[in-house]
Amino acid sequence: MHKRILIVEDETSIREMIAFALRKAGMDAMQAADARAAQMAIAEQVPDLILLDWMLPGTSGLELARRLRKEELSREVPIIMLTARGEEMDRVNGLEAGVDDYVVKPFSTRELVARIKAVLRRSQGDDGSGVVELGGLRIDGPAHRVFAGDEPVPIGPTEYRLLYFFMTHPERVYSRTQLLDHVWGGSVYVEERTVDVHIRRLRKTLEPWKLDELVQTVRGTGYRFSTSI
Amino acid sequence: MHKRILIVEDETSIREMIAFALRKAGMDAMQAADARAAQMAIAEQVPDLILLDWMLPGTSGLELARRLRKEELSREVPIIMLTARGEEMDRVNGLEAGVDDYVVKPFSTRELVARIKAVLRRSQGDDGSGVVELGGLRIDGPAHRVFAGDEPVPIGPTEYRLLYFFMTHPERVYSRTQLLDHVWGGSVYVEERTVDVHIRRLRKTLEPWKLDELVQTVRGTGYRFSTSI
DNA sequence: GATGAATGTTACGCGTCGATGACATGGGTC
DNA sequence: GACCCATGTCATCGACGCGTAACATTCATC
Numbered sequence: 001m002h003k004r005i006l007i008v009e010d011e012t013s014i015r016e017m018i019a020f021a022l023r024k025a026g027m028d029a030m031q032a033a034d035a036r037a038a039q040m041a042i043a044e045q046v047p048d049l050i051l052l053d054w055m056l057p058g059t060s061g062l063e064l065a066r067r068l069r070k071e072e073l074s075r076e077v078p079i080i081m082l083t084a085r086g087e088e089m090d091r092v093n094g095l096e097a098g099v100d101d102y103v104v105k106p107f108s109t110r111e112l113v114a115r116i117k118a119v120l121r122r123s124q125g126d127d128g129s130g131v132v133e134l135g136g137l138r139i140d141g142p143a144h145r146v147f148a149g150d151e152p153v154p155i156g157p158t159e160y161r162l163l164y165f166f167m168t169h170p171e172r173v174y175s176r177t178q179l180l181d182h183v184w185g186g187s188v189y190v191e192e193r194t195v196d197v198h199i200r201r202l203r204k205t206l207e208p209w210k211l212d213e214l215v216q217t218v219r220g221t222g223y224r225f226s227t228s229i
Numbered sequence: 230m231h232k233r234i235l236i237v238e239d240e241t242s243i244r245e246m247i248a249f250a251l252r253k254a255g256m257d258a259m260q261a262a263d264a265r266a267a268q269m270a271i272a273e274q275v276p277d278l279i280l281l282d283w284m285l286p287g288t289s290g291l292e293l294a295r296r297l298r299k300e301e302l303s304r305e306v307p308i309i310m311l312t313a314r315g316e317e318m319d320r321v322n323g324l325e326a327g328v329d330d331y332v333v334k335p336f337s338t339r340e341l342v343a344r345i346k347a348v349l350r351r352s353q354g355d356d357g358s359g360v361v362e363l364g365g366l367r368i369d370g371p372a373h374r375v376f377a378g379d380e381p382v383p384i385g386p387t388e389y390r391l392l393y394f395f396m397t398h399p400e401r402v403y404s405r406t407q408l409l410d411h412v413w414g415g416s417v418y419v420e421e422r423t424v425d426v427h428i429r430r431l432r433k434t435l436e437p438w439k440l441d442e443l444v445q446t447v448r449g450t451g452y453r454f455s456t457s458i
Numbered sequence: 459g460a461t462g463a464a465t466g467t468t469a470c471g472c473g474t475c476g477a478t479g480a481c482a483t484g485g486g487t488c
Numbered sequence: 489g490a491c492c493c494a495t496g497t498c499a500t501c502g503a504c505g506c507g508t509a510a511c512a513t514t515c516a517t518c
Contacts (some may be wrong), residue, residue, distance in 0.1 A: 101337035104242060119337050144402040144447050152457050156505060157449045194507055196465065219464065385494065423496055425476065
């Protein structure tokens with residue numbers, strides 16, 4: 001579950017500092033001091049994201065980004081560029097090379113971590129638009145709608161909120177209390193068993209599309225939304 | 230056909246970076262550091278879209294959004310809010326002010342550009358001629374007329390504005406408050422229930438063509454114009 | 459296979475929300 | 489000033505959704 005980040009940066013102190021911050025944020029940090037080392041590291045194990053310093057000895061960060069984009073192995077991996085101030089001209093080329101984001105030096109580690117998370121979030125299918133697609137279901141926040149394939153699914157308000165929470169937090173068990181907190185809101189108090197009923201109603205609304213299996217019972221613990229049965 | 234985007238953001242580095250990304254995406258970027266500068270820029274030339282930072286010195290972004298919604302000049306201009314990590318609260322308040330979308334910081338420039346394009350596409354719908362065709366209905370802005378197929382539809386002024394807003398913002402729920410902001414204009418005060426009545430009247434005018442289904446109720450939330458039932 | 463606990467399922471009453479029709483007001487036109 | 493059209497508000501009715509309880513079923517454990 002830990003995200004693997006490859007840091008490509010020639011200055012050891014900066015590299016170490018970033019690695020430390022990332023580990024503290026629950027990520028795995030790999031390190032490379034130049035383009036060659038980076039490509040070797042990638043060949044060995046493809047990271048989830050690459051932090052790329054613009055100024056590298058030998059092959060520049062920009063050039064490396066271009067190469068990575070061409071290779072099958074690394075094409076899909078998001079890249080964040082670390083640029084110094086006043087390197088604006090290079091940003092043009094960076095955007096052309098398909099870089100996902102920039103962080104301008106000097107930056108706080110907190111900002112860097114936040115940017116990494118944002119890019120990771122987006123590369124995982126959450127484009128921030130409030131539309132989530134999962135397991136044959138599509139839930140559209142702005143439209144307040146649910147689609148199974150292309151057919152709209154008639155759904156009640158509470159079932160909608162429940163499904164929305166599930167689809168934005170899939171593959172994880174939630175107790176009834178947790179569901180009440182997240183879906184109903186912490187300030188209301190209702191019976192725990194009420195959750196069961198709404199789970200039932202949610203399953204019923206998904207039944208016509210045979211998608212009720214997505215909502216799974218974890219006996220003794222709670223419920224889970226999962227695309228694998 | 231370059232779209233003109235006004236960036237209202239106090240932090241220069243962020244503003245510059247956004248402006249750069251927008252220019253790269255073929256848009257014209259105007260900049261303003263605070264609410265006053267923004268209003269001056271708008272007075273000079275109305276942009277196609279406004280990027281509005283939530284946290285502004287002096288007049289807050291939210292407050293500015295409210296003001297812009299009230300003024301005739303800027304009422305039609307879509308607004309995208311840039312919000313800090315603050316969560317649901319910001320979303321709700323932003324939506325109340327008639328904001329079209331929001332992007333949570335930190336965001337990647339690519340994500341931002343994608344969202345801008347999405348909003349522009351949505352709030353345009355037309356090819357620039359002011360004519361929108363959707364779900365068997367055609368609304369002609371310049372001619373101020375509505376057609377169902379080839380037949381003209383007799384329609385009242387408020388119903389016309391309501392329908393026009395819906396057809397330029399389809400597939401999305403709007404609360405009564407939002408509809409009041411967008412259709413009535415923020416400066417008038419009327420009961421929320423009034424929206425219900427005009428929804429009713431709009432449906433009635435569309436009924437002879439069986440197009441009243443396009444106007445859909447989302448219980449507990451608001452109304453939506455959608456071509457899929 | 460018996461037992462108790464956890465979960466599934468159904469039915470029902472209450473409260474809330476939206477739909478609807480009627481009415482009053484205001485503004486424009488002749 | 490008389491008339492008409494558009495608009496906003498109100499009261500009422502009906503529908504919908506919610507939470508709870510009661511009963512049925514499944515599961516784990518011995």
